[in-house]
Amino acid sequence: MSKLGLIAGNGRFPFLLLDAARAHGLTVVVAAIKEETDQEINARATADPDIHVHWLSLGELSKLIETFQAEGVSRAVMAGQVKHKQIFSSIRPDWRLAKLLLNLRTRSTDVLLGAVAKVLGDEGIELISSTQFLEPLLAKPGVLTRRTPDEQEQKDIAYGRTVARAIAGYDLGQTVVIAAQACVAVEAMEGTDATIERAGALFRTLDAEDAVRTDGQQDTTLRRALTVVKVAKPNQDMRFDVPVIGVRTIQTMKSAGATCLAIEVARTLIFDPDGVVAAADEAGIAIIADPA
Structure with a gap:
């Protein structure tokens, strides 16, 4: 054998x-x-x-x-x-x-x-x-969930892909978190989940600051929703460091207040695809897989 x-x-x-x-x-x-x-x-x-x-x-x-x-x-x-x-x-x-x-x-x-x-x-x-x-676990093209990314999320995805591909080209990380076309967090050594958690913590801090304002006005500079964009590196060596998402990714996004996930077709592995989609649908999270 x-x-x-x-x-x-x-x-x-x-x-x-x-x-x-x-x-x-x-x-x-x-x-x-x-x-x-x-x-x-x-x-x-x-x-x-x-x-x-x-x-x-x-x-x-x-x-x-x-x-x-x-x-x-x-x-x-x-x-x-x-x-x-x-x-x-x-x-x-x-x-x-x-x-x-x-x-x-x-x-x-x-x-x-x-x-x-x-x-x-x-x-x-x-x-x-x-x-x-x-190979059956590689992401297929299109929207994978019941909900399609809305107009704001589509803009965040487009901007996020530009940023993510730039940092991936320097081998820094493969994930960015975006809100209102502003970069909230960039992955480095801590990994994808920790990056998403950091972005969520930052927005919880902003929410807390808004809650104690005395003028009755809420700062709406950034929409309180996060879009996670994960890409492969420009010359991704599929022998190692392959982009991966799983149910835990969705759970982390839900806790952080993220509403959309964008990944790359045929260059991202989805562990337990049915479980990922079910968890995302339950949380109202949109997942889309686009070509590199």
């Missing part, structure tokens, strides 16, 4: 990939990252002899290579987020990762993961795109 290596980060992404690979009849060798991967992966391995789990630290690049080579893995995928801020944490890199980091011109996501992919390739392990197994 052919083997696939799975470098598993956090969240549900690794489990979706694991299920898809097993459905293709592949034995899956999981490199579970101690700082990130859900312990549930052990239960999956206990229940299925064709899932082999090896735990390693985020800094152990040599151990990752040795594990895959010992298992006979020649193809691997990355699935699940590894928080970018971990680069600056107390995790100690092994000699191979330390050498890689020392030679990087920057430590942006694309540069770092691209360098890791090259090291793996040099060792006979080809890093492939997870979308090869999850």
